[in-house]
Amino acid sequence: MENTTKTIFGRPVQMGKKTHRYIQVGELSNGSPIYIPLMVVQGERAGPVLWLCGATHGSELNGIFAMREIYLESDPKEISGTIVFTPIMNPMALIRRDNYSFLDGLDMDTQFPGKTNGFNTARIAFQIFSEIRKIASALVSFHAVSSLSYASPYTVSKNISGVSPKITEKTFRMALSFGLEPNCRVKVDNKKSVNSGEDKGSLDEICQLHGIPAFMAEIGIGGHWEKRHVAIAKKGIRNIMCIHEMIEGKPEIPENQIVIPRRKELSVNKGGFVEMFAKPGDVVREGEPYAQVVNLWEVVEVLKATEKMYMITTTSNPVVSSGGRIGFAGLEWSKAAEHGFRNVG
């Protein structure tokens, strides 16, 4: 977990210092450089390297502001180890507040570990990942739900075939230590070897395949700067720093923390306007209605739970066509304590 190299993007990391700069990761047709911002807080004492990433999806903004505040508020005197911030991973998607780069149409979070000779998004992914993975001890990848959804913040930790059980377990514990109530635990199969050169995936998956515990924090609603969700993300970052002994203190873990191993997308069969009866965090019992679709003169569909559901996200967009997505629900869940997880502080 120690910082074994002393440079990031060609510059030495100085003990006890906070630094920020732009890193050039490409060039536009008119010759303008493509930059990403990089901030580094190097504590006065050695310790782990926590990598915080945001805006791999360019519409997902709350993580950016959480990182900004943590950077501005951090005091190297109080920190053991290093925080590396790359809050704007995908500048070409951020510009349009979109999840896809406008240059090549790619979703960066499907492109890691990236390619030196790939399309623009893959090249940017490669430059950032190949540099920071050399020193990172742990990663938190910040995301948000669609701008047309409601959601309380939640984590996603992946159990990936091909990843050592130790890294999978560390990932899971770290995600729980972030301190949110809902925590999805997802199985991901069929990952190719990281050495095959063929695998492509999300940053957290590829970090895990390279031996770096990594999870996604879904912080609020895309396209928005939500102060209350930013505050939740900051608390999560501090919790992660506590469990890695980068700062003093105990993580704040909610009592009613749950783990969700099975989820499903919810969609409608009829077109019209959807009225949601359930909101994020609600439990809907089997047979209970959670939404209805109406047209201008009648109710055309009532959606009832076919099994017990924990609502993770619900749509904020009333306009639906048949097959329209109206939410995302957990179908199984259990208390974090049942997974042997206790407040590790």
Ligand SMILES: [Zn+2]
């Ligand atoms: Zn995302």
